[in-house]
Amino acid sequence: MSKAEYVYSVLLDEIRSARIPGGTALRAGEVAKRLGVSVTPVREALRRLEKDRLISYEAHHGATVVDLGDEAVAEYYGLRAVVEGLGARLAASRITAEDLAGLRELHAAMAEDAAHGRHELLGEQSRRFHLRIVDIGGPAFLGAHARSVRNSFPVPAEASLWLDDTQVKAQLEAHEGILAALESGDAEAAERIMIDHVQRAGTFRRDH
Numbered sequence: 001m002s003k004a005e006y007v008y009s010v011l012l013d014e015i016r017s018a019r020i021p022g023g024t025a026l027r028a029g030e031v032a033k034r035l036g037v038s039v040t041p042v043r044e045a046l047r048r049l050e051k052d053r054l055i056s057y058e059a060h061h062g063a064t065v066v067d068l069g070d071e072a073v074a075e076y077y078g079l080r081a082v083v084e085g086l087g088a089r090l091a092a093s094r095i096t097a098e099d100l101a102g103l104r105e106l107h108a109a110m111a112e113d114a115a116h117g118r119h120e121l122l123g124e125q126s127r128r129f130h131l132r133i134v135d136i137g138g139p140a141f142l143g144a145h146a147r148s149v150r151n152s153f154p155v156p157a158e159a160s161l162w163l164d165d166t167q168v169k170a171q172l173e174a175h176e177g178i179l180a181a182l183e184s185g186d187a188e189a190a191e192r193i194m195i196d197h198v199q200r201a202g203t204f205r206r207d208h
Contacts, residue, residue: 006041174193
C-alpha cells in the first residue's frame with residue numbers, strides 16, 4: 001500500500017463511520033502530521049475523496065467533508081434497496097448449498113451475539129451478510145456496485161439500527177425471511193424482503 005493509499009483508506013474509514021463528521025475542514029498539513037506522512041500523499045488522497053464526492057473544495061476554506069442531508073439519506077437507502085434487492089433476486093437462482101450454509105452460519109452468529117447483548121457487532125456482520133448475498137447474485141458487476149454505494153455515504157456507528165433493542169428482532173427475522181426465500185428459490189420474495197429490510201434501515205436513520 002502506497003502512502004497515498006494509506007491516507008485515503010484511513011480518511012475514507014473515518015468519514016464513512018462519521019468519526020470525521022460532515023462539515024469538518026480537512027487541512028492537508030494537519031492530516032499529514034497526524035498520519036506521519038508528507039503533504040503530497042495527503043493531497044492525492046483528498047483528490048480521490050473529492051472524486052468520490054465525500055469532500056468538496058471551497059474558496060478560502062479548502063477541503064471540507066460533505067454534509068449530506070435527509071434527501072441524500074433517502075437516495076442512499078433507496079439505491080441500496082434497488083442494488084441489494086436485485087442481488088437477492090439473482091441469488092435465488094444461483095445460490096449453492098455451500099453458499100446457503102455460509103449465510104446461515106453468519107446469521108446464527110448474529111443471533112448468538114444478539115442474544116448476549118453484543119449489539120455493537122451486528123452492524124458489521126449484517127454488512128457482510130448483505131454483500132455476500134449480492135456477490136452470489138451478481139459476481140461480475142453487482143457486488144462491486146453494492147460496495148461502491150455503501151462506501152459513498154458516511155453512516156455513524158451510533159445511527160445503526162442494530163444498536164436499538166426494539167429493532168434487532170425484526171431485522172433478524174428479515175434475514176431469516178431472506179434465507180428462506182433463497183433456499184426455496186423464490187426470487188420475488190427474496191427481493192421484496194431485502195428491499196423492505198433496507199428501507200426500514202433508512203427510515204430508522206432519518207428518524208435518528
